[in-house]
Amino acid sequence: MSNIMTAENLCLWYGNTQALKSVNIEIPEKSITALIGPSGCGKSTFLKTLNRMNDLIPGVKITGDVSYNGTNIFDPSVDVNELRRDVGMVFQKPNPFPMSIYDNIAYGPRTHGIKNKAKLDDIVEKALRDAAIWDEVKDRLKKNALGLSGGQQQRLCIARALAVKPKVLLMDEPTSALDPISTSRIEELALQLKDEYTIIIVTHNMQQSVRISDNTAFFLLGELVEWGNTERLFSQPNDKRTEDYITGRFG
Amino acid sequence: MNKKKLLENVIHGVFLILGLITVGCVLLITVYLVISGIPAIREIGLFKFLFGKKWESSAAEPSFGILPFILTSIYGTAGAIVIGVPIGFFTAVYLAKMAPKRIKAVMEAAVSLLAGIPSVVYGLVGMLILVPGIRKLFKIPDGASLLAAIIVLAIMILPSIIKVSITALEAVPKEYEEASLSLGATPVETYFKVSVPAAKSGIATAVVLGVGRAIGEAMAVMMVSGNVPNMPSLFGSVRFLTTAVAGEMSYSSGLQQQALFSIALVLFLFIMLINATLNFFLKRDKEK
Numbered sequence: 001m002s003n004i005m006t007a008e009n010l011c012l013w014y015g016n017t018q019a020l021k022s023v024n025i026e027i028p029e030k031s032i033t034a035l036i037g038p039s040g041c042g043k044s045t046f047l048k049t050l051n052r053m054n055d056l057i058p059g060v061k062i063t064g065d066v067s068y069n070g071t072n073i074f075d076p077s078v079d080v081n082e083l084r085r086d087v088g089m090v091f092q093k094p095n096p097f098p099m100s101i102y103d104n105i106a107y108g109p110r111t112h113g114i115k116n117k118a119k120l121d122d123i124v125e126k127a128l129r130d131a132a133i134w135d136e137v138k139d140r141l142k143k144n145a146l147g148l149s150g151g152q153q154q155r156l157c158i159a160r161a162l163a164v165k166p167k168v169l170l171m172d173e174p175t176s177a178l179d180p181i182s183t184s185r186i187e188e189l190a191l192q193l194k195d196e197y198t199i200i201i202v203t204h205n206m207q208q209s210v211r212i213s214d215n216t217a218f219f220l221l222g223e224l225v226e227w228g229n230t231e232r233l234f235s236q237p238n239d240k241r242t243e244d245y246i247t248g249r250f251g
Numbered sequence: 252m253n254k255k256k257l258l259e260n261v262i263h264g265v266f267l268i269l270g271l272i273t274v275g276c277v278l279l280i281t282v283y284l285v286i287s288g289i290p291a292i293r294e295i296g297l298f299k300f301l302f303g304k305k306w307e308s309s310a311a312e313p314s315f316g317i318l319p320f321i322l323t324s325i326y327g328t329a330g331a332i333v334i335g336v337p338i339g340f341f342t343a344v345y346l347a348k349m350a351p352k353r354i355k356a357v358m359e360a361a362v363s364l365l366a367g368i369p370s371v372v373y374g375l376v377g378m379l380i381l382v383p384g385i386r387k388l389f390k391i392p393d394g395a396s397l398l399a400a401i402i403v404l405a406i407m408i409l410p411s412i413i414k415v416s417i418t419a420l421e422a423v424p425k426e427y428e429e430a431s432l433s434l435g436a437t438p439v440e441t442y443f444k445v446s447v448p449a450a451k452s453g454i455a456t457a458v459v460l461g462v463g464r465a466i467g468e469a470m471a472v473m474m475v476s477g478n479v480p481n482m483p484s485l486f487g488s489v490r491f492l493t494t495a496v497a498g499e500m501s502y503s504s505g506l507q508q509q510a511l512f513s514i515a516l517v518l519f520l521f522i523m524l525i526n527a528t529l530n531f532f533l534k535r536d537k538e539k
């Protein structure tokens with residue numbers, strides 16, 4: 001399997017505080033990589049670096065490389081909007097737009113120039129089906145998305161991200177605000193999606209990582225302590241700190 | 252214990268009375284306007300009063316038609332909105348979303364200052380710069396015109412439009428904008444397709460406030476509009492509902508004075524209508 005994204009010596013500062021310390025990692029295509037670690041260790045920061053959402057925060061300084069399909073994403077020739085189209089994102093708190101369900105999904109494709117109604121209809125239906133929410137919303141596509149439950153909203157956000165046909169899907173603790181049933185639905189969904197997409201998911205729930213991920217990366221204080229096959233990492237961690245964390249001795 | 256309760260009740264009563272002062276003023280003004288505005292309308296006839304095209308209040312055979320004033324007020328306000336709203340709206344989007352911190356601080360201070368300038372100063376500057384400018388530019392005998400009034404009003408309503416729109420735009424949750432950007436939309440696409448629609452009630456409120464300010468303004472428009480009761484034309488001298496009342500009140504008597512009260516009543520009804528619209532938007536905002 002080839003690597004769709006890699007980070008090399010990636011460091012990131014918010015002003016004077018360093019949030020990422022020389023991170024090196026490879027993300028294999030069509031797999032699920034879980035990022036774990038205690039709160040504040042830099043998981044979200046790393047995730048947001050991969051589609052350059054950190055560009056929006058003033059005072060951020062980045063050194064090192066992140067490559068996507070072999071090109072450095074920080075290269076001046078890279079169109080950041082194109083990058084974000086390929087590397088989509090699902091946020092911790094479900095954040096559907098205050099518009100209809102249909103318009104939420106159609107937002108991305110419309111922005112990228114698709115006007116044809118029939119084509120949009122197809123994209124919307126496919127995205128909603130792929131996100132396993134079609135049956136629940138197909139009769140109320142014109143209703144406001146804010147009327148959905150939290151779990152439905154999060155799957156809607158996944159559908160919205162899928163509608164622009166990304167290659168990589170970044171998910172930042174997508175289930176932390178959800179009930180157990182919604183959570184397991186999203187986990188099932190992630191497992192289905194990995195046939196077509198590469199998924200990188202932040203989770204503070206180690207069981208979730210074990211259940212769904214192929215690889216796991218353990219962050220601590222801005223450092224990527226170790227990463228690798230999930231089963232191996234949880235059964236035979238290479239680093240003492242990883243062992244302490246997964247056995248619950250801290251964090 | 253009882254003493255405390257008594258004190259509570261007294262304080263309660265005092266506050267109620269203070270609150271009633273406002274309500275009392277509104278009631279008093281409303282009742283007074285209605286009572287003093289109706290006799291002239293009765294005497295002249297409602298239709299003749301509202302749709303009469305001639306206002307000759309001090310002629311031997313006086314005629315009291317206020318259609319010129321009504322239309323002037325409507326056109327003047329509409330013109331100010333047509334010019335002021337786009338400028339104010341884009342300024343607000345720029346300041347709320349795009350402007351670097353320092354530029355934003357300076358421009359917001361300027362907007363606040365603009366809001367604080369008394370209307371007589373707008374009138375003065377309009378009289379000395381705008382009116383001669385229009386006269387020369389369009390080669391007309393007198394620059395005091397509806398156009399001059401529209402420009403002055405457009406500038407006067409800018410601050411409220413900008414400030415209220417900024418507040419609405421800044422209240423848009425950042426999560427919406429992040430979601431849009433993460434889908435590959437550019438920042439400008441994001442502001443206009445997500446932030447502005449999410450702030451649309453607030454922006455509508457801003458526009459209605461602007462309408463209210465424009466239609467109620469008297470001093471500045473009196474100074475730049477020529478104050479002649481013509482049917483409105485862009486380059487002609489005109490008179491507004493407000494200035495019609497203010498201009499003749501000091502020397503009027505009898506039916507003429509009563510007619511002025513009737514004009515005030517018409518203006519009052521216009522403003523009530525605008526307030527109702529405003530409340531509609533505010534209420535809809537709350538319900539969301």
Ligand SMILES: Nc1ncnc2c1ncn2[C@@H]1O[C@H](COP(=O)(O)OP(=O)(O)O)[C@@H](O)[C@H]1O
Pocket residue numbers: 014019037038039040041042043044045046057
């Ligand atoms: N916008 C920001 N400005 C300054 N510091 C930040 C910002 N976002 C995160 N940080 C800091 O960076 C560190 C890593 O944060 P984060 O990536 O959110 O951690 P995690 O997602 O693992 O909980 C924390 O110490 C946090 O306080």
Ligand SMILES: [Mg+2]
Pocket residue numbers: 043044045172
């Ligand atoms: Mg986080």
